[in-house]
Amino acid sequence: MKNPFIILAATALISSSAVLASDDSPAVTKVTPYKPGITMTKSVQAGISPDDAMNILKAGNERFVSGKPLSRNQKTLVTQTALGQYPLAHVIACMDSRSGPEVVFDMSTGDIFSNRVAGNVINDDILGGLEYGSKVVGTPLIVVLGHTSCGAIKGACDGVKLGNLTQLLEKIQPAVQMSKTPGERNGKNYKFVNEVTELNIDDSVNEIRTKSPILADLEKQGKVKIVGALYDTSTGRVSWR
Template sequence: MCDLCCSPAPGLSRRGLFSGMVALAGAAALPRQAFAQAAPPQNAISPDEVLKRLMEGNARYAANTPTNQDYSAGRAARASAQYPVAAILSCADSRVSPELAFDQGPGDLFVVRLAGNFVNDDGLASLEYAVKYLNTPLVMVLGHSGCGAIDATIKVVRDKATLPGHLQEMVRELRPAVAAAKAGKPDDLLAAAIAENIRRGKRRLETAKPILAEFVASRKIKVVGAHYELASGKITLL
């Protein structure tokens, strides 16, 4: 055998050849995912897509055919990050559960709850966090039928009732919606005031500077108002 056949190529030693083979074998052993681009987070979708997903989920809930039953699925993965598709300002009423009403699982919704679902600075800050830092594309104000907080405010406005403790602060926040609804002389003042409160909350969030208003103007998010019917479980958009 000639020296040319037995000699390594110029610049390539036996040690270098061995090292290259080891590197190649190591690369082959890596999982395919290491070379794939990371999947986008689940909330990297449009506000309209999110709204469609929520309303379809509510239809399943109202029909008693929910798909979310295994709440342990994905628990370990959620421990490191969250990607909620919607931020919801909801009433604290124990009969209203946005995750169930929209048939969504843990980590899907960023929910702020307080009696009367009105917008105050604390709740606004939470919603700003969801939009600014969690990239949540949809914000919803979710009111419901038979709201006790608004009914109590009606009694204060119309009947001069007094409420104890910090409940007076709640009434102060809800009074403008009740007064506006009352001025329209509706047949059902409670229903009208509930709807007016939802619309007012929606408008305030749409114009809340500096964060939400900017995101709305750039069409990065959408703010919607919705009404949950306790008896049927159905949600309608206002």
């Protein structure tokens, strides 16, 4: 006959284990150290701070500029990320064919969220995507990536009117109006265009903070960093703002 005291003890131990494993207990996320080229998983993302993510992108851009990109097995990355994604950064970039974030930061499948629109402007749909990326998926860094010699910026400087493009370029007008660069205020004035480009990046960063209380709160908590950056189409180098 089984000892009733042993049965009671075993029952108590099982009950205690169930309580410790209940949904009310704080979840412990395993952390896997980041290494260049590693597949982004939940455990890898968990160990990356906003500043870490920024440094990873900086290192990636250095590899791109030096012509030494990482060698990756794309088929393996596709398989490993098939059931989920945990990017380390969210990049809002221009649609320009020369400034693809995955290329200029030497990133790959599963590494970054990429929203691309002419002039890297901000709208409600992009904000929704950013909120999903940071609040739901846990992406710690948001980058507004502008670039030199931007056709959208030049179009805004020249006051171009063309179908649906007109309303897009209107979003860049605040930067055009803020520019103090002397000389002709059009797309032929290189210094004027450059200043408007930088002001537009800053304006987009500010719009994210002011139009999304969710992201502003995450930034205040130190869980997310929102920054601007400028890609130089003549050198391939990204400078940070």
